[in-house]
Amino acid sequence: MPEAKMGRVEAIEALTRKALWLASWMVHHANHIRPNVDGVKVGGHQASSASMAAIMATLYFGVLRPEDRVAIKPHAAPTFHAIQYLMGRQSRQKLIDFRAFGGAQSYPSRTKDTGDVDFSTGSVGLGVAFTAFASMVQDYVRAKPWADTTRPEGRMIALAGDAELDEGNIYECLLEGWKHGLRNCWWVIDYNRQSLDGVVREGLYDRIEGIFRAFGWRVVTLKYGALQRAAFAEPGGDRLKAWIDRAPNDLYSALMFRGGAAWRERLTGEIGDQGPVSALLDRRSDDELATLMGNLGGHCVESLLEQFEAAGSDEPTVFIAYTVKGWGTPLAGHKDNHAGQMTAAQIEQLRAAHGIREGHEWEPFEGLDQAQDLQAFLNAVPFNKQASRRLSSPAVRGIGPQFVGTGATSTQAAFGRILDAIAKTDSALAERIVTTSPDVTVSTNLGAWVNRRNLFARREMVDLFQKEAIPSTQKWRFTPEGQHIELGIAEMNLFLMLGATGLSHSLFGERLLPIGTLYDPFIARGLDALNYACYQDARFMVVGTPSGVSLAGEGGAHQSIGSPLIGMSQDGLASFEPAFADELAIIIDWAFDYMQRSGDARPDLADWPRDVTGGSVYLRLSTRSIEQIPREMSTPLADDIIRGGYWLKPPTPQCDVVIAYQGVLASEAIEAAARIGGDHRAVAVLAVTSADRLNAGWEATQRARLHGDDTQQSHIERLLSGVPRHAGMITVIDGHPATLGWLGGVMGHRTLPLGVEHFGQTGTVTDLYRHFGIDAAAIARACRSLFGAR
Known part of the structure; x- marks a missing residue:
C-alpha cells in the first residue's frame, strides 16, 4: 500500500525539528568549525532560537499569508534563517557563513540579508513597537482615495522575547496604539521566563496580561500543550496541573535541564499519592515524562495552530506562549544558556537525536521521513507563494522650490510657509506628504499645513471648538482624508512612525513622503529609533527646530549642542542647516526627490553614493529671524x-x-x-x-x-x-x-x-x-x- 501523506500538524512538527537542528548547527559551525582568523567570539543564540522554533514554524508554515509582515525576535535569527532556507528563500552558503562577512546576519536585516526580512531587528523592543506603527500606516494608506484597496490587509506581527518587555518604548507604543484604534497587530511573546542574566521574577505574567488588557488588547495565553491537556484529563491530572501552575519559574527551568529522572523524583515527592497521580507518572518513562513537562503551549504545534487560527478579528492580540529556553536541546532550562553554546558532546547528542549523518548537516530533509511529502507541503505553504513580498510604488514628481519672499525671517517660519504653499496645490506631491509630530505641531510651524490638510483618523471627529464657535487659529478636524498624524510626547514613537511611513512603498505598495518635526535637542531622546529607521532604509524628512542657544529664553534643557554631529555621523541621513529661506526652499525640493531614489553605487568610490541610492533628510532649523539676501537663485548656486x-x-x-x-x-x-x-x-x-x-x-x-x-x-x-x-x-x-x-x-x-x-x-x-x-x-x-x- 502507498505510504499515507503527511498531515499538516505532523509536517509542521517535522519542519520544527529541522529548523531547530539547522539553527543549532549554524551557531555551532560558526563558532567551532569555521576557521576563526582573528580569535574574536562569533556568538549566536542557540537557546533563544530553540524556544521559538515551534512558534515560528507554525506561523511561517501554517498561518502567515504573503501580505503579513513579521518582526523577528532578534535572538531567534538562526531559526528565521533556517526557515527561509527550507522555503528556498535563503542559500545554504549564507547559513554556512552565518555571522561572517557576506553571510546571514546576526539579527534579521532588511538591507543586509538576502532573506525575506520585513523589519530589521536587533535593538530589542524596537522591532516589536514598529509593527504597531506599521499597522497604523496601513490604515492611513487604505483610507486614502488613491490607494489600491484590492490588495488584502496584512497583519503586522512581532515575535518578542519576554525580556524585551522591559523596554520602555514598548509601553509608549501601546498608549499610541490605543489612541489610534490599533488593528491587525499580533504580538507573540516567547514567555520562557529567562533573560540574559537569569530567571525572571515571579508574577510577571500577571503584570503583562494586565497591561495589555488595559490598553484594549485581546490576551491569549498558551500555557499547556496537547500532551499536557490530555494528561490533565487522566485521573490525578488535576493535581499535576495544580503543581505546574504553582511551580516557581527557576524550579521549572532547573528540572527541565536535569531531565526525566529529576522530574519523577520531584513530582513523586510532592504530589505522589500511591494512587491516580502516581499511576499517571508510572505510565510514562523518564523520557516521556520529560517530554510531557516540556510540552508547554509555545512548543505544541497543535495548540499554536488552534489559537492562531481562532484569532480571526482585526482586534490587536497578544499571545503569551509559555516556552522553555533551549527547548529540544541539551541546554534546555539552564540559567546560563542565553549566551551559552552546546559543547561538542552536546551537539553530538543533538545530532544523534535528530538522526543527522556526519557530512549531511545542511541537508534540508536529513533525518526526516517522507521528504517528498515535506517538499510538496512547503511548495503549498501560503506564505511561500510569491517570489518577492516587497512591493514598490512609482516616484512622485516634485513641483519645484516654493520660495517664500524676502525680509527678516527664520528658517523655522520659512519651513511652515513652504509647506503651506505646497498644501495649497492639488499636486500628487501634496497628497502624498504625511506629517507627524510629538505634540509640538504648532510650535514647529506645522499649524498652517494642518489647517489645510487636517488630522488623520479612521473615523471623522468634529472639532468641538469650531462647532461651539470658539475662536481658534487651529481649525483642525480628524478625518480619514487628513494628512497629519498626531502623536504624544514620545520621540521614540516619532521615529518609529517615520520609519513605518518611510517604508510604505515597500510594505504596502503606496508611496508616502513623511515629514516629522520635533525640538532639535530631543533628537537624542529618540536616537535609537532614528538609527533603527535609517538602518531599515526608511525614507523620511526630520525637521529639528528650534535649535541651538539661539533658543535663548528656554535655557539649557531646550538648547541643542551635539545634534549637528548626529546629522553628520548618522548613516542614511543627509543633514542640512541652512541660514536663509531660499536655501531651505531649494533643499526641501531636492529632499523630496532624494527620499525616493533607488539605485546601486559603490560606497567606497562614489563621490556621494547616496545621490544614487537616496536616503532620509535632516533639517536643523532656527526660530531666530535674520535679514534675507535679495538675490536670484541661479542653477549653479542651487547646486552648490x-x-x-x-x-x-x-x-x-x-x-x-x-x-x-x-x-x-x-x-x-x-x-x-x-x-x-x-x-x-x-x-x-x-x-x-x-x-x-x-x-x-x-x-x-x-x-x-x-x-x-x-x-x-x-x-x-x-x-x-x-x-x-x-x-x-x-x-x-x-x-x-x-x-x-x-x-x-x-x-x-x-x-x-x-x-x-x-x-x-x-x-x-x-x-x-x-x-x-x-x-x-x-x-x-x-x-x-x-x-x-x-
Whole structure:
C-alpha cells in the first residue's frame, strides 16, 4: 500500500525539528568549525532560537499569508534563517557563513540579508513597537482615495522575547496604539521566563496580561500543550496541573535541564499519592515524562495552530506562549544558556537525536521521513507563494522650490510657509506628504499645513471648538482624508512612525513622503529609533527646530549642542542647516526627490553614493529671524547649496582669512567680515549649508584616491582651492565646533573653530552669543588672533 501523506500538524512538527537542528548547527559551525582568523567570539543564540522554533514554524508554515509582515525576535535569527532556507528563500552558503562577512546576519536585516526580512531587528523592543506603527500606516494608506484597496490587509506581527518587555518604548507604543484604534497587530511573546542574566521574577505574567488588557488588547495565553491537556484529563491530572501552575519559574527551568529522572523524583515527592497521580507518572518513562513537562503551549504545534487560527478579528492580540529556553536541546532550562553554546558532546547528542549523518548537516530533509511529502507541503505553504513580498510604488514628481519672499525671517517660519504653499496645490506631491509630530505641531510651524490638510483618523471627529464657535487659529478636524498624524510626547514613537511611513512603498505598495518635526535637542531622546529607521532604509524628512542657544529664553534643557554631529555621523541621513529661506526652499525640493531614489553605487568610490541610492533628510532649523539676501537663485548656486556650501564672499589671491559659518550665525559672520575688512584685511565668507554633505564628499574622494582614481575632486576641495595657503580660517556654528573644525584639514589652513561645547542657560541671544564666543566681536577677535600667528 502507498505510504499515507503527511498531515499538516505532523509536517509542521517535522519542519520544527529541522529548523531547530539547522539553527543549532549554524551557531555551532560558526563558532567551532569555521576557521576563526582573528580569535574574536562569533556568538549566536542557540537557546533563544530553540524556544521559538515551534512558534515560528507554525506561523511561517501554517498561518502567515504573503501580505503579513513579521518582526523577528532578534535572538531567534538562526531559526528565521533556517526557515527561509527550507522555503528556498535563503542559500545554504549564507547559513554556512552565518555571522561572517557576506553571510546571514546576526539579527534579521532588511538591507543586509538576502532573506525575506520585513523589519530589521536587533535593538530589542524596537522591532516589536514598529509593527504597531506599521499597522497604523496601513490604515492611513487604505483610507486614502488613491490607494489600491484590492490588495488584502496584512497583519503586522512581532515575535518578542519576554525580556524585551522591559523596554520602555514598548509601553509608549501601546498608549499610541490605543489612541489610534490599533488593528491587525499580533504580538507573540516567547514567555520562557529567562533573560540574559537569569530567571525572571515571579508574577510577571500577571503584570503583562494586565497591561495589555488595559490598553484594549485581546490576551491569549498558551500555557499547556496537547500532551499536557490530555494528561490533565487522566485521573490525578488535576493535581499535576495544580503543581505546574504553582511551580516557581527557576524550579521549572532547573528540572527541565536535569531531565526525566529529576522530574519523577520531584513530582513523586510532592504530589505522589500511591494512587491516580502516581499511576499517571508510572505510565510514562523518564523520557516521556520529560517530554510531557516540556510540552508547554509555545512548543505544541497543535495548540499554536488552534489559537492562531481562532484569532480571526482585526482586534490587536497578544499571545503569551509559555516556552522553555533551549527547548529540544541539551541546554534546555539552564540559567546560563542565553549566551551559552552546546559543547561538542552536546551537539553530538543533538545530532544523534535528530538522526543527522556526519557530512549531511545542511541537508534540508536529513533525518526526516517522507521528504517528498515535506517538499510538496512547503511548495503549498501560503506564505511561500510569491517570489518577492516587497512591493514598490512609482516616484512622485516634485513641483519645484516654493520660495517664500524676502525680509527678516527664520528658517523655522520659512519651513511652515513652504509647506503651506505646497498644501495649497492639488499636486500628487501634496497628497502624498504625511506629517507627524510629538505634540509640538504648532510650535514647529506645522499649524498652517494642518489647517489645510487636517488630522488623520479612521473615523471623522468634529472639532468641538469650531462647532461651539470658539475662536481658534487651529481649525483642525480628524478625518480619514487628513494628512497629519498626531502623536504624544514620545520621540521614540516619532521615529518609529517615520520609519513605518518611510517604508510604505515597500510594505504596502503606496508611496508616502513623511515629514516629522520635533525640538532639535530631543533628537537624542529618540536616537535609537532614528538609527533603527535609517538602518531599515526608511525614507523620511526630520525637521529639528528650534535649535541651538539661539533658543535663548528656554535655557539649557531646550538648547541643542551635539545634534549637528548626529546629522553628520548618522548613516542614511543627509543633514542640512541652512541660514536663509531660499536655501531651505531649494533643499526641501531636492529632499523630496532624494527620499525616493533607488539605485546601486559603490560606497567606497562614489563621490556621494547616496545621490544614487537616496536616503532620509535632516533639517536643523532656527526660530531666530535674520535679514534675507535679495538675490536670484541661479542653477549653479542651487547646486552648490545641495552640495553643502558656496561662497557668500569669494576669496581673492590676497585673502587673509576665511570665515566659514553654518546656519543662523550668518549675520554674525557677515558682520565680523565687515569689521575685519575695516582693518584692511582681505576676508572671504563661506556659507556652509551642510557640513555633512561636504565632509562625506571629501571622505569619498579620499577613498577614491586610495583605490587609484586621482581624477576625483570633492566640492569642498574645489571651494577652498582658491584660498591662499597662508590664509587662516575661522569656523563658527551654533552647535559643537567639531562640526566645521575639520575644514582646516582639507587644504592645510590654520583653523580656529568656534561653537558651543557646554550646556546653555537662559538669557537674550546677545547675552548667550557673547557668553559662548560666537558673536560678531568674538569672530573678529578670533580672526585677528590668526593674523598674529602668521
